[in-house]
Amino acid sequence: MTTKTRIPAALVGRAACTALGMGLVLGMAACAGPSSATGGASKDEGAATEVHVGYFANVTHAPALVGAAGGYFAKELGSTALKTEVFNAGPAELEALNAGAIDIAFIGPSPAINGFVKSQGKGLKIVAGAASGGASLVVRDGIDTPEDLQGTKIASPQLGGTQDVALRVWLADQGYTSDLQGGGDVAVTPTENAQTLQLFQNGELDGGWLPEPWASRLVLEAGAHVLVDEKDLWPDGRFVTTNVIVRSDFLTDHPETVEAVLRGEVAAIKALQDDPAGSAKLVNDEIAKAAGKPLSQDILDSAFQNIEFTADPIASTLQTQLDHGVKAGTTQDADLHGIYDLRLLNKVLAADGQEKVSASGLGEE
Known part of the structure; x- marks a missing residue:
């Protein structure tokens, strides 16, 4: 696994298109390549050679931090190489996803909604939640x-x-x-x-x-x-703070890899619940790498007390999140139907003996 802090302007590497900023989202259907979402010829190509996962060095992204640092993602991915990148906030992370620089992102609901809306429902899917509150x-x-x-x-x-x-x-x-x-x-x-x-x-x-x-x-x-x-x-x-989103073409081409990351996330959430002290240390170590120093124990304890870690995306709150974005002037109104694809998550949850989660009529489950 390799990890680096993402510089938002450096959206290079695996990008298929070079346009930056939010305008890039609008052109994404043309840049991302064929996928089942657009009626193209993409199909399941098996496990990916590598997968790039983005997240923040925040406690609200603890399932990602524990999944990466605790080895849960790597264990489930097997021969697929895990590469991770750290972002400050969702809009910059969304730009990287749109550019093809990352494949999977732990991200807040507002950027996820923006990406879905501006790509006319073709660019991404929410495949899981990660945190509520905080x-x-x-x-x-x-x-x-x-x-x-x-x-x-x-x-x-x-x-x-x-x-x-x-x-x-x-x-x-x-x-x-x-x-x-x-x-x-x-x-x-x-x-x-x-x-x-x-x-x-x-x-x-x-x-x-x-x-x-x-x-x-x-x-x-x-x-x-x-x-x-x-x-x-x-x-x-309860409201969703952090979702897990995937580029639609990557989800179509490599569902096996997405499922592996979700298994790792579910295992990381269990670790957060079963061993909060050990998991908090992992999170703190990762925050220290990104921020230059660890959190004090009282700050760490306070932060963890304010968050519920859950793979449930709490889909019933997403329409309200969209309404808020429209009211704030940062999002255009749209139909969110199809934004969720929770089939892989529910498969993982069922195998783990957990109840499936709902897409609240906004996608497949």
């Missing part, structure tokens, strides 16, 4: 109610990402304006997570809507406090 709006002293946010500057990890959309929609529900250029009653400023911590400590940001462990880091390292825990905004406190 995102909060954390703010400085003096901000104790929504009314105190007037004129503040609040960070999100990246424009169009899952936390960015959640922040903009919540602000709108509180009666605030915010535009995609950083204007309005509250200035939303997409910022890399590590920079958010530093800028908050320097007094240049008033808070951020952040995934774990960054929300806990601002609280425990920089004196922030939680204004909104996102799980409180959802029925039963």
